[in-house]
Amino acid sequence: MSLSLAVSSTGPRAQAGGFLGLLGVAGRRVFFALAVVAILLIFIGPVAILLLTSVRPPSGVYYIWRGWEFTLDNFAEVLAQPVVLHSMWNSFVLSSIATVASLGVTVGSGYMLSRFTGPIQRSWFGIIYVFRTVPYISWVLPLYLVTTNLGIYDTYLGLLLPHVAVHVCFFSWIMKGFFDSISPSMEHAALIDGCTRWGAFRRVALPSAMPGIAALAILSWLWTWNEFLFGLILTAQRTPVITVTMAQFVTETGTEWHLMSATAVLAMLPALLITIFGQKYVVRGLRM
């Protein structure tokens, strides 16, 4: 009896086999702890180095460790350049307007894709599918021609439109998923309770999708704030954006890492704030 118990309790473990099987319980714990630490280092490492570099004098840039010499001069120097604040403001305005403008379309298109089938829905589905599959790098050059021809090159509008398009194409899918998870019978109940089709959407489906919409707003905002390629090709001096400004510390005479890092830290702040305050919604939304 006791023998058979012992066999059955070690049996599967021995079969679990290989490397992990050899480690035993304690060994496996340690192994997983190390794995977690390694993964964290991969993600946190670059940010930590960025933070360190931003508070080091230029002479300390290429060393992992160079004593306790810290300074905030880099930030002062960066903020003294008007283009930095100007482009942060531009990025902020662009991200906010693009988010608000695209959200309406994204929610509507996600709802349509989730609830209706028909030729219009299928074509729309096809269009955003194609745009999603094509690498968006390949849109950029044509967009340059289009914006110059329309006379909106290097303006808010010239940047807004492509961003809104990307939001709609990329995030309609996520929105469709949110609506898929809301039972249509809730809207049917609303129809019977005296709502029109539109009323059922506005008063029942929309409020239920709110956590998802909040998550989406945050994702959209961050996407535009962090976007580089459109900014690089479609803007010049008039409407600089922060990601492009940051990259301009790479000059012919070398890269000013300390200034670039300071700018990057500044650019991280709004994104960080939004992420921290919005985390609740993002997590709730993605769990829907």
Added chain:
Amino acid sequence: MAEVILKDVCKTYGSLHVVKDVSLHIQDREFLVLVGPSGCGKSTTLRMVAGLEGISTGTIQIGSTVVNDLPPKDRDIAMVFQNYALYQHMTVYDNLAFGLRNRKVSEDKIKQEVMRATEILGLGPLLGRKPQQLSGGQQQRVALGRCIVRHPQVFLFDEPLSNLDAKLRAQMRVELKRLRERVETTSIYVTHDQVEAMTLGDRVVVMKDGCIQQVGTPLDIYNRPKNRFVASFIGAPAMNFLPVDIVQKGDFFHAEAQDFSIRLPPQRAAIFARTNRRPVTLGVRPEQVCFGPCPAGHETAFSAPVEVTEQLGAEMVIGVRAGDTLMMASRIAPEAPIAVHDHVPLWLDPRGLHFFDRESEEAIN
């Protein structure tokens, strides 16, 4: 309050014909149950009455209005869904008030109606909660409340109890029955559970593959099923079916199969005297297969070997070999001395003998 009349109602999805020529006349205040196996089109029929599904051909009339082209909100109906379909972002109170607010009822009146429903359904302590904070049974009660606050002309139920566990389902069934007495409204109730159909319905409609098989009171359907499908669908444990030959021996008719023979009561045999003998199936419910010696006057005795026994405490159910089928017999005293392989004496209650044409499966009367 109103009657509901369906006239030759059909529903097609492309080439798929899911509801075929359904005609029904539901009386004012009647409780009608639509029952049938999964996919037979009962929900589709109900949703056409609700206006959630278009009507391909035919007409549906509620009260004196043909509602074919009316949107759901103008049909004055209320519906309970299988998954409750409560508004997740609203409190129970707001869920109940939603329909009335849409109809611009004053808040005082709404409060009064909500309190009435709360009292009938015992929702008092739940009014401030959100649906996620309720159990399944409580959610279903709120869904019922949402219907009764509005005093609609017709209640529609789509399998309202099937998401509940067995015990709660039995409890809610009783509660529904009580609710019926307090709130008298024309109702159409869809279920695939024949117990719900039997216990709740004033009349029962049995459907299969989009067609109505039989309409009648629960007893009518139980006692006089029109065809083999209805006979097997209604009643639990299900009716026994045994292919038999009808043989005339002297003045009497016998139903015979391999190792099985009973003498038919003369009044039932009359059918076979006048029809030419097509192959038939004998149907008899397990509760009408009785254990023991046949009482005088009945000639339907036979004996058969026992293959399975099921002890249920209140009764025993046994399965015996008759012809090439396993015939179930229920309602046997739990202490009866029966063991597997015993040869036991049995008799069939002559009132419970059903005959079905083996080809068309229609009942022969």
